[in-house]
Amino acid sequence: MKDILEQLEDRRAAARLGGGQNRIDAQHGRGKLTARERVDLLLDEGSFEEFDMFVTHRCTDFNMQDQKPAGDGVVTGWGTINGRVVYVFSQDFTVLGGSVSETHSKKICKIMDMAMQNGAPVIGINDSGGARIQEGVDSLAGYGEVFQRNIMASGVVPQISLIMGPCAGGAVYSPAMTDFIFMVKDSSYMFVTGPDVVKTVTNEHVSAEELGGATTHTRKSSVADAAFENDVEALAEVRRLVDFLPLNNREKPPVRPFFDDPDRIEPSLDTLVPDNPNTPYDMKELIHKLADEGDFYEIQEEFAKNIITGFIRLEGRTVGVVANQPLVLAGCLDIDSSRKAARFVRFCDAFEIPLLTLIDVPGFLPGTSQEYAGVIKHGAKLLYAYGEATVPMVTVITRKAYGGAYVVMSSKHLRADFNYAWPTAEIAVMGAKGATEIIHRADLGDAEKIAQHTSDYEERFANPFVASERGFVDEVIQPRSTRKRVARAFASLRNKSVQMPWKKHDNIPL
Ligand code: HXC
Numbered sequence: 001m002k003d004i005l006e007q008l009e010d011r012r013a014a015a016r017l018g019g020g021q022n023r024i025d026a027q028h029g030r031g032k033l034t035a036r037e038r039v040d041l042l043l044d045e046g047s048f049e050e051f052d053m054f055v056t057h058r059c060t061d062f063n064m065q066d067q068k069p070a071g072d073g074v075v076t077g078w079g080t081i082n083g084r085v086v087y088v089f090s091q092d093f094t095v096l097g098g099s100v101s102e103t104h105s106k107k108i109c110k111i112m113d114m115a116m117q118n119g120a121p122v123i124g125i126n127d128s129g130g131a132r133i134q135e136g137v138d139s140l141a142g143y144g145e146v147f148q149r150n151i152m153a154s155g156v157v158p159q160i161s162l163i164m165g166p167c168a169g170g171a172v173y174s175p176a177m178t179d180f181i182f183m184v185k186d187s188s189y190m191f192v193t194g195p196d197v198v199k200t201v202t203n204e205h206v207s208a209e210e211l212g213g214a215t216t217h218t219r220k221s222s223v224a225d226a227a228f229e230n231d232v233e234a235l236a237e238v239r240r241l242v243d244f245l246p247l248n249n250r251e252k253p254p255v256r257p258f259f260d261d262p263d264r265i266e267p268s269l270d271t272l273v274p275d276n277p278n279t280p281y282d283m284k285e286l287i288h289k290l291a292d293e294g295d296f297y298e299i300q301e302e303f304a305k306n307i308i309t310g311f312i313r314l315e316g317r318t319v320g321v322v323a324n325q326p327l328v329l330a331g332c333l334d335i336d337s338s339r340k341a342a343r344f345v346r347f348c349d350a351f352e353i354p355l356l357t358l359i360d361v362p363g364f365l366p367g368t369s370q371e372y373a374g375v376i377k378h379g380a381k382l383l384y385a386y387g388e389a390t391v392p393m394v395t396v397i398t399r400k401a402y403g404g405a406y407v408v409m410s411s412k413h414l415r416a417d418f419n420y421a422w423p424t425a426e427i428a429v430m431g432a433k434g435a436t437e438i439i440h441r442a443d444l445g446d447a448e449k450i451a452q453h454t455s456d457y458e459e460r461f462a463n464p465f466v467a468s469e470r471g472f473v474d475e476v477i478q479p480r481s482t483r484k485r486v487a488r489a490f491a492s493l494r495n496k497s498v499q500m501p502w503k504k505h506d507n508i509p510l
Pocket residue numbers: 095096097098099100128129130131132133134140143144166168169170171
């Protein structure tokens with residue numbers, strides 16, 4: 001028996017060594033952790049239970065029978081994050097470059113199936129040279145199986161991808177279909193075709209980092225949701241994110257202990273909005289002051305900064321926040337911000353996370369670049385996302401809510417539950433200057449008359465009371481009491497239930 005136990009330990013030790021000490025050293029030399037080190041940091045200490053540690057590939061082409069490393073380049077299993085179950089796969093670059101064989105993909109599929117069955121998130125750590133070249137179509141078939149599971153799991157369990165090395169070619173489409181993608185600066189990249197092919201086909205000279213590194217994908221393409229300095233930071237931030245999320249779509253988000261009085265009054269908010277309606281202010285200040293303990297988990301912080309998306313907690317319960325940012329493009333909606341916010345709203349709705357929308361929006365950004373690139377369709381995404389959402393929705397208009405953007409941003413007309421406005425709110429078809437120039441065109445040459453018309457318009461419309469007279473705003477509230485009002489509103493909506501008409505699926509404008 002002792003021999004057998006020793007044999008088991010020896011086999012385990014060999015499997016744990018992956019591609020061997022030299023390759024582990026090389027991995028460390030690049031500032032990257034190994035697949036197992038990453039899993040250990042991601043999960044609660046000692047909670048990891050591994051599956052399929054001894055699985056090997058079955059390929060005999062190219063003398064592959066002589067190279068059969070245990071585990072086949074991916075570490076899979078489950079464990080806990082602050083006590084809650086998650087399933088994990090972590091590609092091991094030290095084993096055949098983390099390349100995906102038939103058996104490698106089967107290991108990933110196994111844990112995805114288990115995650116779906118047991119209603120727990122899937123976290124995938126990607127560090128791979130792509131399809132195992134020696135296996136040809138068997139490898140491609142494996143990817144296809146993973147993709148199909150990504151699609152089936154979408155909206156059922158949260159799926160989170162960490163890119164911690166190469167992720168290229170068709171392989172990018174698995175993370176692309178997950179809910180969140182996190183990258184590590186300088187050691188990860190994602191692209192459909194790499195720099196060499198780009199050079200051959202388009203004659204563009206670009207490095208892997210420029211083409212598909214963390215900065216590119218968080219600032220330009222919006223493929224990734226955040227970029228971190230190193231593996232350790234990225235893994236810690238994923239743990240933090242998981243704490244905000246429900247484990248599946250049938251469960252409410254977790255309730256965490258909170259030490260912040262929900263009735264907390266914030267007198268400083270009374271002066272957040274400047275006297276001059278064209279002076280910007282930082283909407284993040286409001287978010288931080290509303291949140292329990294000021295804790296805000298921002299998603300896509302570096303992209304489309306004119307809109308802010310992320311998670312806070314109120315009375316310990318997760319709330320998704322969408323907020324215009326007057327500091328950037330005056331908080332206008334445009335293509336990028338509409339897409340960013342629409343995707344966030346849909347994630348929250350799929351996973352029963354209530355939505356808080358903070359509004360200061362002067363309208364959609366004008367211009368040919370926006371129109372030619374289809375702002376009509378992209379803006380419609382956000383409208384559609386709010387209109388189909390059935391989660392509790394609370395809206396606070398701090399200042400401008402003009403035109404189409406007023407309707408799009410969680411208005412009463414799109415079934416928002418509580419619509420509050422600050423006394424500084426201006427709800428109108430457009431700003432006073434623009435409106436005056438249209439309806440008093442005949443007086444355009446007379447500065448005095450135009451000034452009078454503008455001031456009349458401001459007096460008539462630049463306030464929240466016209467909308468509140470019609471019930472489009474439920475109440476005009478004191479800025480200082482916003483946290484209390486919003487927390488009470490969400491508390492009253494905990495049992496909200498809305499029926500949607502039967503459909504196979506919707507046809508959101510893509
Ligand atoms: C088999 C692979 C491999 C692969 C790397 N290796 N990629 N083995 N299939 N796809 C092996 C290498 O042979 C090497 O083995 C070890 O992994 C480490 O690779 P290196 O090249 O030494 O590492 P590095 O210099 O860091 O370069 C990493 C790399 C490069 C940029 C990823 O390995 C590379 O270009 N690999 C091929 C990438 C590729 O074309 N993949 C197919 C893409 S198409 P030894 O034993 O020498 O250490 C695709 C389609 C998916 O993925 C389709 C889904 C629908």
